Amino acid sequence: MTETADIVQQIAQLRCEHRELDEAIAQMSQEVWVDQLQLSRMKKRKLRIKDMIAWLENRLIPDLEA
Numbered sequence: 001m002t003e004t005a006d007i008v009q010q011i012a013q014l015r016c017e018h019r020e021l022d023e024a025i026a027q028m029s030q031e032v033w034v035d036q037l038q039l040s041r042m043k044k045r046k047l048r049i050k051d052m053i054a055w056l057e058n059r060l061i062p063d064l065e066a
Contacts, residue, residue, distance in 0.1 A: 014049050024042060025039065025042050025043060
């Protein structure tokens with residue numbers, strides 16, 4: 001595989017994980033008793049994944065000489 005294909009595959013996997021975390025966070029937030037520490041960790045993980053996706057997407061943009 002090429003580097004671009006690897007990056008695209010990583011982005012797809014991260015988006016899937018991000019979506020799953022989003023659903024888990026929403027479901028956990030609906031519960032009467034919520035483990036705030038676990039919820040906080042899940043939200044931080046979700047933000048890290050979002051940042052990783054943005055970083056990988058930026059790697060797909062070719063550098064243009066100004």
